Amino acid sequence: MEGALTAVVNGEGHRLTAGQSIFLERGVPHQLMNMSGRPARYILIDTPALFDQFLEEAGHERRQGEVAAPPTPEEVERLRTASAKFGITLLPDWPT
Structure with a gap:
């Protein structure tokens, strides 16, 4: 929705910005991080x-x-x- 997040999925980083999405599969190591130093807002389902x-x-x-x-x-x-x-x-x- 706003800002940028880094999604680390199975050890690989993916930069996400407003309007982008990612599927985080159950059982696969993953982490969401705000590395931008600025606010970020996102929707998690x-x-x-x-x-x-x-x-x-x-x-x-x-x-x-x-x-x-x-x-x-x-x-x-x-x-x-x-x-x-x-x-x-x-x-x-x-x-x-």
Whole structure:
């Protein structure tokens, strides 16, 4: 919808800009990242529709003026706990 994202699918990067789409197959390692330093908005359609609940438990919405930073140990643990609950597998070398 707005901005740019990098989709890493099975180790290969794909740059996505407004109007583009990508299919992220279940069981294939993938990650979406905003590497632009600018806001990005996108629509995510997932099945089963549980990913929004995972995000509520695993992450937090960045507040006005908050600068993105590497995750704290507490944030990583929250992500690992939520991942197990929702059947999401984190790659063994994450975070690097």
